[in-house]
Structure formats: structure tokens, C-alpha cells
Amino acid sequence: MGISVNGVSKNYKAVKALQDISFQVKPNELFGLIGPDGAGKTTLFRILTTLLKPSTGTASVAGLDVVNHFKDIRNQVGYMPGKFSLYQDLTIAENLAFFATIFGTTIEENYDLIKDIYVQIEPFKNRPAGKLSGGMKQKLALCCALIHKPKVLFLDEPTTGVDPVSRTEFWVMLKRLQKKNITILVSTPYMDEAAMCDRIALIQDGKILQINTPEALVAQYPKTIFNISANNMYLLIKSLQAYPYQHSVYPFGEFVHYSDTRDTFSIEALKTYLENNQLSHIYIEETQATIEDSFMALAR
Numbered sequence: 542m543g544i545s546v547n548g549v550s551k552n553y554k555a556v557k558a559l560q561d562i563s564f565q566v567k568p569n570e571l572f573g574l575i576g577p578d579g580a581g582k583t584t585l586f587r588i589l590t591t592l593l594k595p596s597t598g599t600a601s602v603a604g605l606d607v608v609n610h611f612k613d614i615r616n617q618v619g620y621m622p623g624k625f626s627l628y629q630d631l632t633i634a635e636n637l638a639f640f641a642t643i644f645g646t647t648i649e650e651n652y653d654l655i656k657d658i659y660v661q662i663e664p665f666k667n668r669p670a671g672k673l674s675g676g677m678k679q680k681l682a683l684c685c686a687l688i689h690k691p692k693v694l695f696l697d698e699p700t701t702g703v704d705p706v707s708r709t710e711f712w713v714m715l716k717r718l719q720k721k722n723i724t725i726l727v728s729t730p731y732m733d734e735a736a737m738c739d740r741i742a743l744i745q746d747g748k749i750l751q752i753n754t755p756e757a758l759v760a761q762y763p764k765t766i767f768n769i770s771a772n773n774m775y776l777l778i779k780s781l782q783a784y785p786y787q788h789s790v791y792p793f794g795e796f797v798h799y800s801d802t803r804d805t806f807s808i809e810a811l812k813t814y815l816e817n818n819q820l821s822h823i824y825i826e827e828t829q830a831t832i833e834d835s836f837m838a839l840a841r
């Protein structure tokens with residue numbers, strides 16, 4: 542009951558939103574689509590949830606073709622779109638009852654599946670959805686996407702606009718759902734969340750750059766990375782970009798991530814070069830590659 546995407550492309554007139562995308566999601570897998578805004582994630586979700594037709598290629602969800610069996614698929618999948626999809630004027634309880642009704646079920650019938658999530662928002666069940674915090678809206682949207690017990694769950698950027706604590710809680714909830722035999726495809730622009738997935742596809746400009754487990758992606762990173770900081774971030778980046786042996790230079794939180802073209806690299810020589818470029822308080826230390834580094838390397 543997984544997902545199969547075979548050579549799917551989607552054009553919006555001149556815009557090539559998806560270009561010959563292929564991948565498989567195994568039954569009960571938690572699979573992540575990781576990529577920046579505009580990469581094509583939402584377009585792919587819309588195709589897989591039967592809201593858009595691919596321009597070319599085929600795809601199936603839970604063994605059903607997305608074009609020929611679109612009605613059957615709609616009963617088998619749960620979809621939490623990126624934009625808040627609930628009725629703002631309806632309360633938590635009313636939204637949930639509404640989604641249960643349109644899928645011909647009741648809250649009681651499938652309460653087991655949503656119980657762990659619903660108990661967290663139940664104290665506010667009479668509050669209109671429009672007056673909830675980001676984290677509570679997200680939990681309600683997830684309950685609504687699950688109320689008909691879908692086999693496959695699609696979550697488009699579920700943690701965007703949500704506070705860090707709720708983001709972490711959300712991934713714990715997904716792990717629990719996975720154990721209840723649900724296949725999950727989730728997209729996120731946050732590279733740190735990728736580590737929570739079984740496998741991830743890195744996607745940019747409508748193309749898949751690579752598919753692998755998060756651990757294997759990081760292990761394959763070919764270079765040694767250094768965290769570098771100094772008194773002036775802008776001048777530091779400019780100076781590193783002008784360094785003749787630089788392989789890659791990009792801001793990474795409070796540091797610049799730097800890799801060198803040579804096998805033998807001298808921290809002292811680089812420090813002297815930066816000091817000669819009027820920089821002070823220079824800190825250089827080797828660090829571990831992350832998914833974001835892998836993405837930057839593949840997207841070059």
C-alpha cells in the first residue's frame with residue numbers, strides 16, 4: 542500500500558514544475574520530500590491526491606492509478622495541504638465532525654487512531670479553528686486528515702509556521718502513526734526534520750537530486766567541512782569566496798561552512814589569509830556534514 546511515481550512531469554504553460562520524477566514509497570514507510578520553496582512539492586502532492594493530472598507519466602497510490610481510479614484513491618488517502626485547510630468559523634469539534642461526515646464515518650468509529658492527538662486539543666474543542674495557535678491548528682488538521690482511517694497520509698509542509706516544541710511533538714506523532722500501518726509522504730523545507738524520515742528525496746527545480754536514507758546521504762558527503770566565524774560575517778564570506786582553494790562557502794547559522802579543494806588543508810594558513818583581509822576573532826574548526834550540506838553540494 543505504498544506510492545509509485547513513474548516519469549511524472551507537470552507543466553504550467555512555460556513553467557516546468559516537475560520534470561520526469563520517479564520514486565517508490567514502500568508500505569508503512571515515512572518518506573520525506575525535502576526541498577526549498579518552488580521545488581515542486583505541492584504540485585506532486587496535488588497529483589498524488591488526484592487534484593491535478595500529470596502532463597506525462599503515471600503514478601499509483603495504494604495500488605490505484607491516480608488518473609483512472611481517482612475516486613477510489615480519495616477514500617484511501619488523507620491529505621493535509623500546506624495552506625490551512627480547515628473552516629475558520631467552525632470549532633475544533635465541528636471541523637472534525639464535518640470531515641468525518643463527508644467521508645461517511647463518525648468520530649467514534651475511528652477515535653482510536655486520532656485519540657493521542659485529539660486529547661491534546663480537546664480542552665479547546667469549542668474554540669473556532671481560526672482562533673487556535675499554529676501548533677493546535679496543525680493537530681486539528683492532522684486529526685481531520687486521519688478521521689477516515691486512510692492507508693496513505695500526505696502532509697505538505699505540516700510544520701511550517703509552527704513553534705519548535707510543537708514541531709518536535711509533531712514528528713513523534715508521525716512516528717506513532719507509522720506504527721499503525723500508515724504510509725506517510727511528508728514534505729518540509731526544514732533540513733533538520735529530514736533526519737526523522739526513513740528515506741528522503743532531495744528535490745529542486747522540479748527534479749529529484751537524490752534519494753536515500755538520511756544517514757547514507759550524510760555519510761556519502763565527499764568533503765571535510767569547517768565551521769568558520771569572525772568579527773564580520775559579510776567580509777568573511779567575501780574573503781573566503783576569493784580564497785583560491787575554496788570549494789564551497791555558504792552561511793550556516795552563526796558560522797560559514799567551508800570546504801577546500803586540496804586534500805591537505807592548513808587551518809593556520811587560512812587564518813593568516815583571513816587576518817590579512819582585516820578580519821579578527823577568527824574561529825575555524827572541523828565539523829560534521831548535515832543533510833543541508835548534502836543538499837547544497839547536490840544543488841551546485
Ligand SMILES: Nc1ncnc2c1ncn2[C@@H]1O[C@H](COP(=O)(O)OP(=O)(O)OP(=O)(O)O)[C@@H](O)[C@H]1O
Nearest residue numbers: 553556557558576577578579580581582583584585
Ligand atoms: N497554478 C500554477 N500556475 C503556474 N505556475 C505554477 C502554478 N502552481 C505552481 N506553479 C509554479 O510551479 C513551480 C512549483 O511550485 P510548487 O508550489 O509545486 O512548489 P513547492 O515546492 O510546493 O513550493 P511552495 O512551498 O512555495 O509551495 C513554481 O515555480 C511555481 O511558481
